[in-house]
Amino acid sequence: MEDRYKLIAAALGEERVKYDERLIHHTYTKLKSRAEIFYIATTLKELIAVLDLAYELKIPYLVLGAGTKYLTKRADIKGLVIKNRTTQIKIGAIKGKVSTSGLGIEEAQIEVDSGVSINKLNDFLYESGLENLRGISSSLSTVGGAIFLDSVLQAQASMIKVWDKGDIENVDILSLDKNKHVVLSVVFGVKARI
Numbered sequence: 238m239e240d241r242y243k244l245i246a247a248a249l250g251e252e253r254v255k256y257d258e259r260l261i262h263h264t265y266t267k268l269k270s271r272a273e274i275f276y277i278a279t280t281l282k283e284l285i286a287v288l289d290l291a292y293e294l295k296i297p298y299l300v301l302g303a304g305t306k307y308l309t310k311r312a313d314i315k316g317l318v319i320k321n322r323t324t325q326i327k328i329g330a331i332k333g334k335v336s337t338s339g340l341g342i343e344e345a346q347i348e349v350d351s352g353v354s355i356n357k358l359n360d361f362l363y364e365s366g367l368e369n370l371r372g373i374s375s376s377l378s379t380v381g382g383a384i385f386l387d388s389v390l391q392a393q394a395s396m397i398k399v400w401d402k403g404d405i406e407n408v409d410i411l412s413l414d415k416n417k418h419v420v421l422s423v424v425f426g427v428k429a430r431i
């Protein structure tokens with residue numbers, strides 16, 4: 238095994254890093270390939286740490302969301318596959334009117350980790366009295382996978398936090414670049430449900 242892979246395991250935890258991992262259980266499309274080295278990031282901190290390590294050690298990496306886009310057959314994947322299972326959803330700025338019956342929310346900014354599925358985000362929006370995001374992607378796909386393709390999500394994204402070769406930046410949708418950015422989180426502007 239490559240020494241660089243041993244360094245990854247030493248830094249992230251031997252029990253968290255898998256070798257020659259079958260991706261069939263980590264992809265919606267049941268991809269039959271294997272990853273040389275595999276890690277599941279459950280928080281943004283973990284996602285950033287593993288990306289930084291891969292970058293420093295010059296290990297090729299692939300970020301996997303829900304895996305709804307991969308074909309079932311593909312060559313085994315050289316380097317590191319990072320499964321993005323980040324889960325946080327936070328309500329940020331709120332626009333509304335104060336009346337005698339309290340604060341009526343008209344619109345809210347929702348910051349969503351890139352590993353959250355569209356389904357889970359919509360459950361949260363529903364429970365918060367906000368409109369669903371009716372995108373064109375599979376509802377199983379993650380925000381981080383869908384934002385590159387889904388024009389409906391793109392139209393509601395007011396800010397995107399990305400990792401770019403060790404730097405963390407906020408970009409708008411026009412500056413988002415599939416060839417260099419890993420999406421960490423997205424802020425959506427969402428209206429109240431009528």
Ligand SMILES: Cc1cc2nc3c(=O)[nH]c(=O)nc-3n(C[C@H](O)[C@H](O)[C@H](O)COP(=O)(O)OP(=O)(O)OC[C@H]3O[C@@H](n4cnc5c(N)ncnc54)[C@H](O)[C@@H]3O)c2cc1C
Binds near residue numbers: 299302307373421
């Ligand atoms: C039933 C069904 C219907 C679909 N309909 C449509 C449709 O109408 N239009 C459409 O465009 N697609 C559609 N798709 C394809 C798929 O849902 C979308 O492309 C989706 O956005 C992929 O999200 P994912 O989380 O599954 O990404 P994955 O399949 O895991 O990854 C897709 C790509 O995004 C990259 N990626 C994933 N997460 C990140 C991240 N955080 N940062 C940077 N890159 C990342 C991956 O490396 C990969 O290149 C459909 C799929 C299904 C199963």
